[in-house]
Amino acid sequence: MxxxxxxxxxxxxxxxxxxxxxxxxxxxxxxxxxxxxxxxxxxxxxxxxxxxxxxxxxxxxxxxxxxxxxxxxxxxxxxxxHYDVGNGISDCQILLTEVPEPKPKTVMCRARLLAEARGDTLSLCYGRPEFLFYIAKDSVSLALQRGDTLWVRARLKPPSNEGVAAGFDYARYLKHNGVSGTAYVPAGKWIKTGHSSERTLRQKALDLREELLGIYRRLGFAGDELAVLSALTLGDKTDLSKELMETYSVSGASHVLALSGLHVGFIYALILVFFVPLWKRWRRLKPFLSLVAVGLLWAFAFLTGLSSSVVRAVLMCSLFVVVGLRTEKVLTMDALIVAAFLMLCWRPCWLFDVGFQMSFSAVAAILLLMPGLWSLCPFGNRFLRWVYGLLAVSLAAQVGAAPLVAFYFGRFSVHFLLTNLWVIPLVSLVLYVAVGVLLLTPFPVLQQPLAEGLRVLVRLQNEGLRWIESLPGSSIDGIRLHVAELIMIYVCIYLLCRALYRPTARAVYWALGGVALLLVTRLVYLFY
Known part of the structure; x- marks a missing residue:
């Protein structure tokens, strides 16, 4: 150590x-x-x-x-x-900051609290606290839009775990996402008073994303094809059905539905296809083209609505690009550590975000394991080496992310190698063709044939994952891990890698001791 x-x-x-x-x-x-x-x-x-x-x-x-x-x-x-919610019912002026989300019996509205009246006292809220207001579902509440200003009568409550499944700290989750509390608004206890045309940068990004989704709909995309395409390219997962999400989860492809480092990496690779020949010929252009590449990555993040996962991935990639100006080896463990440090300084709550944890653990595992795995490649053929490299990266990433998946979701996808071999090339093709489809919007004659090809790719991806889901023993469910076990698993992974790279007696003893301690920890939690 x-x-x-x-x-x-x-x-x-x-x-x-x-x-x-x-x-x-x-x-x-x-x-x-x-x-x-x-x-x-x-x-x-x-x-x-x-x-x-x-x-x-x-x-x-x-x-x-x-x-x-x-x-x-x-x-x-x-x-x-933090916001002092008081004990009684109050009248609140709120501004809807996001698109209302229909629930079975309510419409969930994330809103900023502008003012609160308690009795005869009206207080303006300068801290910009945000609450989740659950408004009784009817035809009027379903017509609410982002930017609407309402007066509601409700009892504000601090974040709590009431009515939430055991094992999930919903109160902490809300606080980490900047939510100060919740409130239920019965029918007839609210009134719309206006609409604000002001938009934050993120709201402008979400409006642009809605326009791009409209292009997909006009091209005839619907159902599962539209849901997957929207999730893969724009980060909108609202149309994903439970059955489709279960298919991706069981087959081990859930990570492709959440825009993250994988998708940003594909976009950056596409940018490099055009930029690398230029800066290889004119070396002085590299700093300028690197800045342009970073700008294009942030433009992609803007198109996806500036979701936190994409912002994290683009920020990480931007830091790697800056490091690449000083050295040819861009992705190093030190660069990854610095990226994590700066991101946590900017937003400390990301430490508890599942996506943040999985992204960094997967990349760290790739950096740790890939040199050894690549040295074992027995193939000389270029295509076979590409297939081996894809499988090796998938295996390394799975080693880094699988313990977290088992800890948070209680599931391990058995056929993850087959899934990644199928889905990763298709996801890259879907992203690249989707970029072409959107760029050809002024030329519908050329856009429509390309959109048909895009529809075929998405359908192939979905059908292939449904087949993998149907294979026997596709996933192991019901896994329960304690925090101590999760930490011990990662310690054992590190010790085993150290023993493999430096097979000394001391390293082997440490690895065996770590595995033994993990087994003892598991037995303690099983029987006590």
């Missing part, structure tokens, strides 16, 4: 920042002064125990500072979501 700290010194800062963020989230009652005092006392005790000074003292101060920064950033973000 000490060799890891030496090779990747920035990892120490990242770990301490993450520890501070986690501490602030799980101990929200702690005050800043308490943390500062505890960190100071810990540093003094360590100094007394180690009886060293100078370099050790400097390191302790840096680690304590990173921990404190993480605690402060997370505490500040949680503070922004």
């Amino acid at each position: 000490s060799s890891v700290w030496r090779r990747h010194p920035f990892l120490r800062l990242l770990v301490m920042l993450m520890a501070g963020i986690a501490c602030a989230d799980y101990c929200p009652s702690w005050q800043w002064t308490d943390v500062s005092l505890a960190v100071g006392v810990a540093c003094v005790l360590l100094m007394v125990c180690l009886r060293r000074s100078g370099r050790v003292l400097f390191g302790l101060v840096v680690y304590a500072t990173m921990f404190a920064i993480g605690f402060l950033l997370m505490g500040q973000q949680l503070k922004l979501t």
Whole structure:
């Protein structure tokens, strides 16, 4: 482990920042002064125990500072979501900030609280708190739009886990997503008072996404084909049916439905096809073309509505592009660590986002395992090497992400290699052809034939995954892991990789000890 700290010194800062963020989230009652005092006392005790000074003292101060920064950033973000909801029913003026989402009995509206009247007191809300208002479903509430201004009479409630399945902390989930509370609005207890034409940058992006979805509909896409195409290219998953999502989940292809690093990587690869020949011929153009590539990636993020997963992926890719200006080897473990550090400084709550965790764990596993897997490639044929590389990347990514999938969703997809071999090439083709279809919008004569080809690709993808889903033993369900087991699994993965790359007696002993400790941990949670 000490060799890891030496090779990747920035990892120490990242770990301490993450520890501070986690501490602030799980101990929200702690005050800043308490943390500062505890960190100071810990540093003094360590100094007394180690009886060293100078370099050790400097390191302790840096680690304590990173921990404190993480605690402060997370505490500040949680503070922004806090709102004193009171105990009674109040009249609230709200502004709908997102498109209302119909539920079985209500219409869920994410709205900003502008003002609240409690009794004879009217208070303006300057903190811009956002609530989820569940308005009784009828023809009038179904007609609500983003930007509508309402007066509602409801009882505001803080985030809670009432009525939520055991094991899922819905209250923490809402706070991490910037929601200060919820409220139910009965029929007849609300009135629309106006409509705001002002749009934030994200709302403008969502409006543009709706226009692009309209192009798909005008071209005749409907049903599952429209749902998958919208999810793959624009990040809109509202039309996905439960059956289709189950098909993708069981077959191990759910990751392609959520716009993330995979899709951004395909777009960046398409950009490089045009840019690399230029900067190979004119080296001075590389910084300018790299900035243009970053701009195009952010334009893609804007087209997808600036969803958090795409923003994270584009930010990560942008950092890699900047690193690539100094070195030819863009994707390194140090670059990944720096990307994670900067992203957590920007938005600490991302540490608890499943997509964030899976993205970084998958990329880290690829960086850790691919050199060894690629060295085992027995093929000389170019096509066979491409197939082997695709399978090796899929295996490495699965090693990194599978423990998290089992922890959060209780499922392991057995045929993931077959799924990725089928779906990854098709997803890349769907993305590239979809870009062509949208660019040919002014030329409908050329657009329509290309749209037919796109429809065939999406249909092939869906049918292939349905066939994989029907295979026997396609998934293992009902997996339950504890946090300690999840951590031990990743520790064992690292120790086993270390033993494989450096097969010394000490490394093997550590790997066997890690596996034994994991088994003991599993037995403890099974029987106690």
